[in-house]
Amino acid sequence: MPKVKSIEDLRKIRDEAQQALKVRLETGTRIIIGMGTCGIAAGARDVMRAVLEELDKRHIEAHVETVGCIGMCVQEPLVDIEQAGQPRVTYGKVRPDMVPRLIEEHLVNGRVVEEWAVGRLPTQ
Amino acid sequence: MRELALHVLDLLQNALEAGATHITLTITEDLAGDRMTIRVGDNGRGMSPDLVARVLDPFVTTRETRHVGLGLPLLAAAAERAGGHVEVESELGRGTTVTATFRLRHWDRAPLGDMPSTLMAVLLSGRAVDLVYEHTVDGRTFRLDTAEVRRELAGVPLAHPSVRTWLQEYVAEGISGLQRPID
Numbered sequence: 001m002p003k004v005k006s007i008e009d010l011r012k013i014r015d016e017a018q019q020a021l022k023v024r025l026e027t028g029t030r031i032i033i034g035m036g037t038c039g040i041a042a043g044a045r046d047v048m049r050a051v052l053e054e055l056d057k058r059h060i061e062a063h064v065e066t067v068g069c070i071g072m073c074v075q076e077p078l079v080d081i082e083q084a085g086q087p088r089v090t091y092g093k094v095r096p097d098m099v100p101r102l103i104e105e106h107l108v109n110g111r112v113v114e115e116w117a118v119g120r121l122p123t124q
Numbered sequence: 125m126r127e128l129a130l131h132v133l134d135l136l137q138n139a140l141e142a143g144a145t146h147i148t149l150t151i152t153e154d155l156a157g158d159r160m161t162i163r164v165g166d167n168g169r170g171m172s173p174d175l176v177a178r179v180l181d182p183f184v185t186t187r188e189t190r191h192v193g194l195g196l197p198l199l200a201a202a203a204e205r206a207g208g209h210v211e212v213e214s215e216l217g218r219g220t221t222v223t224a225t226f227r228l229r230h231w232d233r234a235p236l237g238d239m240p241s242t243l244m245a246v247l248l249s250g251r252a253v254d255l256v257y258e259h260t261v262d263g264r265t266f267r268l269d270t271a272e273v274r275r276e277l278a279g280v281p282l283a284h285p286s287v288r289t290w291l292q293e294y295v296a297e298g299i300s301g302l303q304r305p306i307d
Binding site: 005007010013014017018033035036037040041044045046049052055056062063064065066067068 | 194238241278294
């Protein structure tokens with residue numbers, strides 16, 4: 001049994017987080033997951049869970065965000081990865097078992113997984 | 125949808141799309157009465173009586189009403205095949221409450237499923253929304269109020285990597301503390 005999570009743990013997290021927070025929020029990587037009815041029905045929530053687990057496992061501090069339907073329902077679950085200075089890449093029909101490779105290749109090695117990419121937005 | 129938690133996520137997303145800043149999610153499992161109740165209330169923009177009358181019909185959904193979509197008809201079907209039903213109350217400018225009931229031990233009642241992930245999917249939306257989650261099993265209650273968590277965090281966002289891990293584990297432990305095998 002893991003140790004029971006308490007409010008004390010939360011306060012510790014807060015104190016540690018307040019130190020480094022600004023840097024992380026301004027320079028970090030964003031992973032955006034579609035969570036409309038279409039996304040949910042296609043399995044987006046479990047993809048989100050896989051993303052959170054993989055980031056945790058590798059100690060990668062990326063910002064994860066859920067959004068509504070963007071109208072590309074047929075490609076759901078959709079996952080966008082955006083890194084500072086790089087185009088935002090949309091991956092389609094993502095399954096939980098694809099998440100480790102996405103994170104390994106795109107986030108860690110900086111290579112777009114072309115065969116899964118369905119869209120690209122230039123840097124803003 | 126395979127889990128009731130996915131329907132719950134859909135209801136919570138509806139509340140977000142309706143511009144809610146406060147959402148209450150109540151789940152009650154009454155073993156003696158063989159009843160499960162899931163209720164989502166929000167303070168979003170609400171719906172007209174005319175729209176409320178039609179939201180359970182999958183074929184009247186139009187562009188203006190697309191924040192409702194197919195979610196409610198699917199939930200109604202899930203409730204009805206498990207001996208329950210869905211009620212929608214709403215008032216323009218005040219908000220909406222959706223209540224789904226199920227027979228707890230009905231053969232066709234889907235399992236509740238992964239509630240921690242459902243809550244995370246909403247809390248990671250980046251919207252300024254607070255959520256009160258109250259889950260009661262036979263009189264034992266687990267309660268999470270994100271407004272209280274935010275106060276403790278003093279500006280550190282809920283989406284912070286360490287905070288989201290804490291939240292997921294906190295909810296998972298809270299819910300598993302409620303469970304007792306169904307006899």
